[in-house]
Amino acid sequence: xxxxxxxxxxxxxxxxxxxxxxxxxxxxxxxxxxxxxxxxxxxxxxxxxxxxxxxxxxxxxxxxxxxxxxxxxxxxxxxxxxxxxxxxxxxxxxxxxxxxxxxxxxxxxxxxxxxxxxxxxxxxxxxxxxxxxxxxxxxxxxxxxxxxxxxxxxxxxxxxxxxxxxxxxxxxxxxxxxxxxxxxxxxxxxxxxxxxxxxxxxxxxxxxxxxxxxxxxxxxxxxxxxxxxxxxxxxxxxxxxxxxxxxxxxxxxxxxxxxxxxxxxxxxxxxxxxxxxxxxxxxxx
Ligand code: AMP
Ligand code: FE
Ligand code: FE
Ligand code: ZN
Numbered sequence: 001x002x003x004x005x006x007x008x009x010x011x012x013x014x015x016x017x018x019x020x021x022x023x024x025x026x027x028x029x030x031x032x033x034x035x036x037x038x039x040x041x042x043x044x045x046x047x048x049x050x051x052x053x054x055x056x057x058x059x060x061x062x063x064x065x066x067x068x069x070x071x072x073x074x075x076x077x078x079x080x081x082x083x084x085x086x087x088x089x090x091x092x093x094x095x096x097x098x099x100x101x102x103x104x105x106x107x108x109x110x111x112x113x114x115x116x117x118x119x120x121x122x123x124x125x126x127x128x129x130x131x132x133x134x135x136x137x138x139x140x141x142x143x144x145x146x147x148x149x150x151x152x153x154x155x156x157x158x159x160x161x162x163x164x165x166x167x168x169x170x171x172x173x174x175x176x177x178x179x180x181x182x183x184x185x186x187x188x189x190x191x192x193x194x195x196x197x198x199x200x201x202x203x204x205x206x207x208x209x210x211x212x213x214x215x216x217x218x219x220x221x222x223x224x225x226x227x228x229x230x231x232x233x234x235x236x237x238x239x240x241x242x243x244x245x246x247x248x249x250x251x252x253x254x255x256x257x258x259x260x261x262x263x264x265x266x267x268x269x270x271x272x273x274x275x276x277x278x279x280x281x282x283x284x285x
Contacts (some may be wrong), residue, residue, distance in 0.1 A: 004034025004272045007262045008062065009079065009191070009220065009248020012038055013129045014046030016136040018253030021050035024261070025061055033262045034272050035060035037248065039079055042067060042097045043132045047085045062275065065094075066191060067181070069174040074197020076174060079189040079220060079246070080181035082282045087184035093172070098132065100170035105133050111165035112138070112158065117147055135159045136252070151254070178214040187281045189218035189246050193234055194226055201233060208237060217281045222247025224264035244277045 011017030012024050019027060021038060028036045038050045038061060047063045054061035063083050069076040083090060105124065112119050119141055127137040127144075139154035148154045158165040172180075178188045190211060198204050208219065221234040222245070238245050249264045251257075259265055 005262055006033060006035045006037075006270050006272055006275055007248050007251065008037040008064070008081070008246050008270065008274060008278075009039050009066070009223070009250045010036055010261065011040055011066075011250070011252045012046040012050065012131075014038075014043050014131045015040035016128075016132075016134040016252060021046040022053040024253070025050055025053040025059055026057065028261055029057055029059045031260075031262055035062060035275050036261070037062035037064040037079075037081055039064035039066040039081075039248070041132070041134060042101075043094055044083065044085050044090070045131065047083075051085070060275075062278070065181070065186075067177040068169060068171050069177045070171045071174065071196060075195050077191035077195070078174065078177045078181065078216075079191045080177075080184070080186035081189065081246075081278045083181065083184045083186040090180055090184035090186075093176075093180045097170060097172075101133060104167050104169060107167045108135070108138055108159075108165055111167065112142075115158070115164055117142070117145075117158075119145065119147075138165075174211055175214045178211065178216060182215050185282065187217045187244075187278050188215055189220055189244065189278075190216060191220045192223045192225065192250070193219060194223070194230055201237070205237060208241065208243070212241060212243070216243070218244030218246050218278070220247060221245045222268060222270055224249055224259055224268065244274075244281055246274050246278065 010024055012019055012021045038046055040046050044065050050061050062081055063085050065080045067078045069078050109121055123141045124133055124137050127140040139151045142148045142154045181188045219234055219238045221231055221238055247270045249259055251261045
């Protein structure tokens with residue numbers, strides 16, 4: 001029997017995490033985990049490094065991604081696991097998102113400048129460490145320069161949807177995201193259903209059924225922000241429709257989140273069988 005534990009939702013410096021792909025792989029092994037998936041937002045640029053570090057130190061790394069999809073009122077993120085990282089169509093689609101970010105980021109700077117905040121693009125690039133730039137990097141600069149005291153304050157006052165410096169992000173429709181994940185050999189999973197912002201379980205069920213028609217294979221049931229009741233609801237939903245159950249901490253490496261890889265806020269245990277489920281779904285499709 002396999003009793004190892006895993007974490008299937010992690011960010012690196014390729015997006016808005018703090019550890020590099022190599023660092024996170026070594027960190028996971030050091031913590032005694034058996035496997036991880038690297039799931040950066042809208043990019044697979046960290047995967048080559050993460051996978052090769054895994055090979056080097058003998059640790060299983062699942063290539064993944066987390067795509068932001070069009071949805072309202074909340075946000076929909078789709079995870080893709082076991083992707084072919086060299087797949088041309090996948091790379092094209094993600095490049096398109098990078099180009100859109102390159103247009104969005106200066107607009108956020110402009111909005112902040114208009115509010116009297118002295119911040120420039122170079123400072124944000126520096127905060128990103130050379131990977132994809134996202135709102136957490138703007139937040140970091142705002143903290144460093146003393147405009148706000150915390151990430152939370154930066155998002156509340158300036159960066160969250162609807163706040164004074166917010167600029168919307170280009171997103172693919174869920175159907176399109178699932179389709180290119182699958183084309184690249186990946187298994188598509190709905191991330192943290194809580195953030196969809198739907199209160200009625202019948203509405204959630206309708207959304208999930210729609211995504212299943214496009215090829216959704218699983219739901220991220222185990223997640224630090226899900227209450228025990230939500231975990232039970234999402235698990236029942238997955239079981240009703242023979243969907244895989246996955247889980248992860250969404251660790252970004254920001255210490256003050258008080259959230260650690262593999263265990264979340266201390267309570268999570270994600271069995272290796274979650275990886276086996278993804279592997280069997282990959283083999284079936
Ligand atoms: P972006 O991809 O540039 O839109 O940035 C989204 C990222 O910002 C998410 O992945 C989170 O890491 C972070 N984020 C979003 N909302 C908040 C919030 N209210 N507080 C802290 N971080 C947030
Ligand atoms: Fe993030
Ligand atoms: Fe997410
Ligand atoms: Zn995430």
